[in-house]
Structure formats: C-alpha cells, structure tokens
Amino acid sequence: MTDTDLTTADLAAYEKEFAPSLVVPNETADLLFRSAQTGYAFSDEPVTDEQMRAVHDLIKWGPTAMNSQPLRIVLVRTPGARERLVEHMSGNNKARTASAPLVAVLAADVDFHEELSRVFPALPNARDKFPDESARAAMAHTSAVLQAGYFIVGVRAAGLVAGPMAGFDVDAVSQEFFSDGRHRAFLVVNLGHATAESYRPRLPRLDFDEVVTTA
The missing domain is CATH 3.40.109.10 (NADH Oxidase)
Structure with missing residues (x-):
C-alpha cells in the first residue's frame, strides 16, 4: 500500500491506535510542552x-x-x-x-x-x-x-x-x-x-518512574 492508497478513515484509525492517552492533538501537546x-x-x-x-x-x-x-x-x-x-x-x-x-x-x-x-x-x-x-x-x-x-x-x-x-x-x-x-x-x-538562535540544546528530563511513586 502506498500513501496515496490511504483514505481519511485509514489515517484516522492509525492516529487513534497510536495516539497517547491525551485528549488534545499531538500538535497542541508539542506546541505547549514537547517542542x-x-x-x-x-x-x-x-x-x-x-x-x-x-x-x-x-x-x-x-x-x-x-x-x-x-x-x-x-x-x-x-x-x-x-x-x-x-x-x-x-x-x-x-x-x-x-x-x-x-x-x-x-x-x-x-x-x-x-x-x-x-x-x-x-x-x-x-x-x-x-x-x-x-x-x-x-x-x-x-x-x-x-x-x-x-x-x-x-x-x-x-x-x-x-x-x-x-x-x-x-x-x-x-x-x-x-x-x-x-x-x-x-x-x-x-x-x-x-529565531534560530533562541534555544540552547535541550537537556534531559526525569522519567515517570524517577518522579512518581504510589502510596
């Protein structure tokens, strides 16, 4: 199957299958946090x-x-x-x-x-x-x-x-x-x-298991 064979429904199903457990689009999550x-x-x-x-x-x-x-x-x-x-x-x-x-x-x-x-x-x-x-x-x-x-x-x-x-x-x-x-x-x-000069190289963040415990 090529990209041109994918329908809108196919793409929607693909995005739903691999989407994280968030209710906002990935683009929004990227804008506000990841990127x-x-x-x-x-x-x-x-x-x-x-x-x-x-x-x-x-x-x-x-x-x-x-x-x-x-x-x-x-x-x-x-x-x-x-x-x-x-x-x-x-x-x-x-x-x-x-x-x-x-x-x-x-x-x-x-x-x-x-x-x-x-x-x-x-x-x-x-x-x-x-x-x-x-x-x-x-x-x-x-x-x-x-x-x-x-x-x-x-x-x-x-x-x-x-x-x-x-x-x-x-x-x-x-x-x-x-x-x-x-x-x-x-x-x-x-x-x-x-601008291209706005940012420094991104530093790592702590993972979930390093931050969160359950009592």
Missing part, C-alpha cells in the same frame, strides 16, 4: 497588547486557592522602565532583558484579600478572614507561582516564546515596579518570537 523551550534570544517582531490580553483571557481560568488570583503583572515597554529593570537583573540576564521585545514582571499581591469578596462571593467578609500577614503572603506566593506556570503555557499557546528568569534583585524590582510595598516580585519573563 517548547525557554527562549534566550528573540526576533525584532513586537509582542502586542492584543496578544498579551489573549494570553490573560486564557490563563485567568487556572486554579488558585479560594479563587484568590494573586498574580499581578507589569509589562515593561517604555525605555525608561526597561533601563530600571535591567539595572536590577543579574549577570547574563541583563543583556537578555535589554534585548527582549517585551518583558513581564510577575508578582504576588499580598493584599489579595482586598478583592477576594468580589471574586469569591461565598466569602463576603474576606478581609476579616486573613489577619495574619505572613500566612497571607505565603498563600499569595503559592497561588501566584501556580499562575505563573499557566502564564508560560499561555504565552506558548499564543505562538510566543517565554524566557523566565529568577536571577534579579527581588527587593529592588518589587520596590521599583510595585512601590506600595504590598506586592512581591518573584519572576521576570522575557517574551518574543523565536
């Missing part, structure tokens, strides 16, 4: 506000504790803001941040409870439920980091490349871009379109 990599360089093509709005409209559905949604994002676009951010980046991250078409600063809102009654109607007196600031900050950080993972996947879903970095002066960046002192920056993400 996606951290970006270290980008083309000059800009990242638009429309693209970032589309990313947010997708990732906002990700889970957070009590629907708290503590992630806050500053999109660094102006030259002045870029210079202030680069100053606080570490080592090679300075050049990467300076050259990326768009940079996002991700932070956790320690005062997420101020808006919790609106996004979690079952908790009308949310402000009174979180008197312990340290516990509130820990909850905010955990859920914001969870949202950051969705943010990176959302960026990939928009056909963009993400370069997340933790190498920066956290206190300085938090003060520079969230001067109210109620937000804690935890990740800086370079964003753009891929």
